[in-house]
Amino acid sequence: MKGDEKFCVNTVSRFTKNPLCLQKAVALFTSYYQHNIPGMFFSVPVFLSLLWTLLKADIIADVLSVLCVALAHKIVPTHEFLLALFTCVREKGFTSGVPRLLQLTYKMASENLMLSLDCFDGVRNIPEFQQIIDPNVPDCQRPSVSDGVPISCSLILAHVIVEIELCTQQEDWCCLGKAFRSVCTPCQHPSQVERISGHVAVALLSKTKDNLSVPFAAFAETTCPTEDPNSLLMGFIGRIGVSLMQRYHKTQQWAKGRSLMEVLTRFKINYSMQRGLFANEDGGSRCNLITLAAELFFLGGSLEGALQTLRESKWFVSSNIWPCKEPDLERRSRLLAHLAEKASHRDALEVLRNLPGIQKPNDQVDISKYTPLFNTHLQVCVDRLVLPVASDLAYLMLSRKVPVDGAVLQALLHKLGKQNQWQRARELFGRSLTAGHYPAVSAPAEFMSLIVPSQLGEVELALTFEMFITVNASFILPLPEMTPATFNIILKRSQESEKEYLSAGSRLLSAALIPQPNLEVHYITVNSSQEQVFTLSVASALRWLRRNQMWANKLWSEFIK
Template sequence: MCRFQHVPVDGDEKLCIETVIRFTKNPTCLQKAGAVFTGYYQNNPPGVYFSMPVLLSLLWALLKAGMVSDVFSVLSVSLDHKIVPGHEFLLALFNIVREKGLIGVVPELMQLTFKMAGAGLVLSLDCLDCVKNTPEFQQTVNPNSSNYKPAFIFQLCTKQEDWRRMGVVFRSICQSSKHPNQVGRISGRIAIALLSESKDKLSLPFVAFAETVCQNEGEDSLITSFLGRIGVSLMLRYHKTHQWAKGRRVVEVLSISKVNYSTLKGLFGNEDGATRCYLVTVATELFLLSGSLEGALNTLRENKWFLSSCSWPCEPADLESRSRVLMRLAEKTSHRDTLEVLCNLPGLKEPNDSVDISRYGPLFNSHLQVCVDRQILPVASDTVDFMLSKNLAVDNALLQMLLQKLGKQNLWLRAREVFRHSLSVGYYPGVSAPPGFMALIVPCRLGEVELALAFEMFITVNATGIFHLSETTTSSLSITLKRTQSCESEYLSAGSRILSAACIPQPKLIVHYTAVNSSQDQVFTLDVSSARCWLRHNHLWANEVWMH
C-alpha cells in the first residue's frame, strides 16, 4: 500500500468526495476510500459537496466486502456530525455480525446503535427485534450499566408498546441522574412517545407508565415532579387536539398519583406560558367535554377554584377562559352546584380590576328565576344573599316573588334574612320605620309577605315605646301607604293587601283604615294592644332579627 496518506487538505471537500467515489468503485481501494472519508470528516464538517448517496454507497460496499471494522469507523465519524444511514443498513449490519459470529464487535455495534437512535434514527420493528435477540442485548442495555443509552431503549419500548418497561427505565434514570436538565430532555422524549397511537384504541399509554413510575414515591420527589410535567404536556396536547377523554384520563391518573400538576410546567417551549389558572381550567374542561360534570366540579374544588396569587399570577386571557368554562358548566349542573360555580366566577371572590363583575348580573338573575320557578327556595335565597353582598343588581320582581313564596311555604327565617339584607342595601327605599316615631311608611308596590315583614320590623324597633303605653292610651301606631307612579287600581289594591298582611303574623295584628292625608296617601292605624300581644310572644327572636 502507498505510504502517503492521500487525505485531502482541510476545506477541499470536493476532492474528498470525488476520491471516495473513485475508490469505492475499485474493490482493491475500498479500505482507502473509508480512510479518505474518515480522515477528512474527522477534522471538517460536511459542506456543500457532501453527498449522502456517496456515503451510503461507501457503507454498503464496505459491508458487502465484510470490512466491518471499516464500516464502524465510517459510521462513527458520520454520527459525530449527526448523519445517520437508514434502518435497512443497520439491520444488514446486525445480520452480517450474527452470520459471521463476530461476538467481539457486538459492544461497539450496540454503542453505534445507541448513537444512531439518539441522532434520530427511527428503527423498524425488524431492526428492533434483531437488536433485542442479540445475546448481549440485556446486559448492554441494563439501566445501571455505563453503556446505557435511553434514546434506544425508549424507542424499543415505544415500538413494542411496553409502557411499563419504559416506566422502569425512567425511574432508574431519575434515581441515578444528578442532572435535572438531562432528566428533562429524556422526559420530553417520553412525552412524545406516550402520545403515539396505540394498537389498543381504548388504552392510554400514560396509565401503565405512571402506575410503574409512581411506586412509593413522595409528592416532592424528582420522579413525581417529572411524571407530573410529562402529564401536563400530554394534558395540554390532548386538549389542543380535542381528545377530551384521553386528556381526562391523564388528569385522573395524576390526581390518583397525588401529583399536584397545576403547579408544574410542561416540557416543551410552547407550554411555558401555561399559568396555574389555565392548567386548572384545561383540566376542568377536559372533564366537562368528556361528559363528567362531577369530575369537572371536583377538579375545581380540589384546586380551591384557584385563579391567581402573587406566586402564581395569571393573564386576562386566563380569566376569560375560566369564565367561559364556568358558564358552560353552570348550564349543566344542579341548582346548588350552579350557584357554587357562579359564585366562583373571576372577580367575585377576589376583586380584580380587569374584570367587570356587573356583567354577571343577568347570569345570577337567570339562575334566580329558575330556582324561584321550580320552588328551589333555599338556593334562591342564597343566590339573592350572594348577589346583594357583591352589589349585583337583583331583579325586583324576582325578589318580591321569592319573598312571597318563602312566606307561603312558612320559610320565615329565610324570608326575614332576605328582606333585612335587601332593606339594608337600599332595595326598599320607600320603607321607613325610624325607632321611637311610632310611624311606618310603605310604598304601595309591596306584596303581602313584604308588608308583614315590615310590620314585624316596625313593631320591634318601637317595642320600648309600645310597652310603655298604658292599656287605655289613645295613642296609635300609624301606617302610611305612599302613592307611586303606578296606576290607581294598583294603589287601591295595596290597601287591601295591608289588611290581609296584618293577618299573617302570629298572633294576628289588628289594622284599621283611617283616612287619606293631604298627600292623598291612605293612612291606617295598628292597634297597640295587638302589637303588644305580638311582642310578648315574639320579642326574643324579633330583637335578634330586627335590632342587629
C-alpha cells in the first residue's frame, strides 16, 4: 500500500461513513501517514470529516491519534473543531485525554501554527487543567507532556506563543513584554525560553502601521526597568536585541537601528556578549557585534552614540575568550576611518589610537595601511593650527612606527615654534630624531663640528643648536665666560638649487637668534665641497647652557645616547 495515497484516502472516506468501520479508518489513516508525507491526493475534507465523526462518537483517543499523525506534517484542523474538542473533553470529563491534548496543543503552538486564544480559553476551562496549574502543587508532582517539561509550563509556553501573535496583530508591545516576563521563570528550561524569544524577535520585526516606530522600545519599557541586569530575562532580552540589530543592519533601517541601540543603552542591556536567536546569526565575534552596534548609531546619524558605544566597550577587539577573525578587524578599521573623518580633532585622535593593531600588535593587521589615514588627519590638524592634537598624533605615529610625511612634520615643528610651544616642539623633534627622521643631522659629543642638512627649517635648526650644545656641555661648562673658542657648523648641500642653498644659509643665521639667550653664529668660508661653513661662539653657547642646562640636559639626553 506504500505510495498508494489515492487508495488510502478513498478507503478512509468510505470507512468514515460506516460507524462500524471507524476504527479501521483511523488505523488506515495513521498507518499510511506515519510512513508517508501527504501528497497530491491528500484531502483536507476527508481528514476533517474523520475527526468530526470520531468526536461525535466520543472516541477521543482516536481523535488525538489522528491529530498527532497530522501534526507531524504540520496539518491542523480548524479552530471550530479544536474548540469543539476542548468543549467535549471538558463537559464529558475525558480526563485521561487531557495530558495528550495539552501535549498536542503545545506542539501546534510551538510549531508556530495558527491557533486562537479561544482555543486556549477552552483548555483553561478544563477542570483537570485548573488542578494542574495549581501553584500549590510542586512541579515535580505534575504530569509531563514532553521532554520532562511539566504540563503547566508547557501550556503557558503555548499560550504565550499565541498571545505573541495576538499582540503583534494589535501592535500591543507592552502586553507582549508582560507575556514574555510570564514565561521567564525558573519553571522554564532555557531552551524553551529561547524558543519563545525567537517568536518575540519575529514579532518585534513585524511591519507596523507607523513604519518609523521601534516596537522594542515599548517592549523593553515593560520588561527591563526593575530587572537585575544579570537575570535570565535580561539575558534573553539581550539576545532578542542582537537579532533585531542584525536585521535592521542587514535591511539598512538605520533610523530604527539607532533607536534600538538607544533603548539597549538606556536600559543597560548587555548585548555585546550575547548571540542572536537564529542560526544565521550565531558565531559572530564580540568585536563584530560592537562594530555593528556602533555602525547602527553612526549610520543612524549619531556620531556621539557610535563613539560612546566603542568607549563603553573599551574599544574591545579580541581576547582569548572572544577571538575575532580578519574580516572583523577590517570592518572595525573601516568604521573607525569613517568616524575619524567626521569626529572632532581630539575625538578623531582617540579613534585613530584605537585602530586594530595600534594599541596592541596583531599579526592579522598590517598597520602600515593606516599611513594615508594618519597623515591626512595630521595635515588637517596642522593646517587648522590644532597643534596640541597634531603633536599627540605625530607622537603616536612615531611610537608605532607609522611613517610620518616629512613635509607635514616639518610644517608642524615650524608652527609649534612660531606659536611659542617650544616644549612640544623639542619633544617632537627629539622623537623624530630617535625614529630616524633626521639621519643627516650629526652632533656627536666631544666633536667640535656640527653638520646640518640644508633642507632644515629655522625651528629645526634652532633645536639642533640646543641639542648640540647640550650634548657637548661637559666640554663647554669648564671654559671661561669670555672664551674665544668656536664650533664649526657645516651646511650640507642636497638636491636644491643654488638659490635655495643660499637661502638655507640665511635660515641658519636667523635660527641662531631664536634660542634665549641668542647664539652667535657667523659665516666664514666655503669648504672644498662648496659647502658653507659657519662658526658658533662657544661663549654664547656657555651663556645659553648656564641658563637652560637643567631642563635641556634632562630633555635632550633622553633622545641622544
